[in-house]
Amino acid sequence: MGSKQVTEKALSMLKSLPRLSLANLRDNPGSKITQKRGRAQHGGDKHGAGNKGSGQRMNYMRLGYETGNNPFYLRMPVELTYYKGHHLRREYPPLSLHQLQSLIDKDRVDISKPIDLASIVKTGLYTFKPDQNQFGIHLTDEGADIFTAKVHIEIQWASEQVIATIEKNGGVITTAYYDPHSLFLLRNPKKFFEAGLAIPRRMIPPPDAIEYYTSAKFRGYLADPEKISKERVKLAQKYGYKLPQIEVDSNYEMLCVRKDPRQIFFGLEPGWVVNLKEESILKPKDEELLTFYAS
């Protein structure tokens, strides 16, 4: 049989065979040797788990911990920032645009009103643990193609892609910082109101977060509004969409509502006490209190 015949035969065979896909791919026979867990004298010692400790017990230690060894991230003076302060860093658990859209589809979030951390936690479909160094929502771009809702949203961290997606639909996005104390209030406002305490002031961001929350590029709540409107146009040009005009929008008033940098809840000022039982609000008149709560 000549080589030409072989190739022709192989080609005709390929024509009749099903297409190569993940469903019919497999390793060459004999290329993989599965190791057996031997017993007694047939390799039945520790089975690769080592002698005692976490190898055998399957407990997973915290990042960088080496069971009492001098950890890798402390061993060499060059690698000082390797894991440094990982247990103290601020965490922003993600919420994707797809998740946000499904919350809107299922009527868990009211888009006729401004959305903030409190209204996302209220849905019951977003777990948020401020006691575990979590500082709010990181809105991620997963599902940016299907996102169609026009929202006014205030979150804690967002990428350029997400900002572009929200503004393309005619919405407004702000990134805002909350200190841990106010995060607890936002997670469960009812519990706080029942405690009968005055709503505290929101604290300003820590030094390493100031840059982000004052930047117009990331729509920081401390940024200059004029710079933000300039950045909105810039981003629209970069991503190639026509920026919908907010000024002519029917929901113009709702889209313009902003929290004060010292305010935690929409519409409720620091210093007020909410009485849920009698459905009343106690507002301070004392000069001492007014000067304290004024930002």
Place this chain on the structure above:
Amino acid sequence: MATVLRSRSAFARLFVGKTGQILNNLTDLGAKLAPGTQSVIRHYSNYISSPTIDTVNQDYNYEIFKKPPEWEYVQRLLPFETIPKVTPKDEYPSGWVPPKEEAVNHPYFIPRTKNGELPIYLEITHRGMRRVSKIRKLEGDLWLMNDDIRKFLKNKYNRFVMTRVHDFAKFIEVKGDHVNDLKQWALSKGF
């Protein structure tokens, strides 16, 4: 032991007229500041030289507003009493599909969970080595449903996919990660 003499509001006297400089702003807690000059040695390692508070002002002037217009903002923050019902819409961009009415006509039934999702889950055990898709909360003829699922997967993958029926706990397990396939099948049936 010698008694430790603590000068009342000794630290606060330093800040007379400049309350803004006090870090934990004692005036909010009602400490009255008296004029006077006194040099105080601060011991930052303990609280001995810190000012003390004897009386807290509790009769601040305030006004009560019964059901003010701002009450709407309070109601917005209160949790849902029940899970809100989904109002029918023309389209759901997220891909979520509401259950159809014709789903009741099948001899078996998959109810939606309280969050409106299909009770189909992926169970990963043995350190990620074993993947089993599980359909829970089933009603009706499970064995007939099992046959239909096997037929559907056989058509899709041209091979037999192992399933297991638990008639007492009302669930069906499918070997492998077939969550999306099972969801697709369940939605095609209208569940």
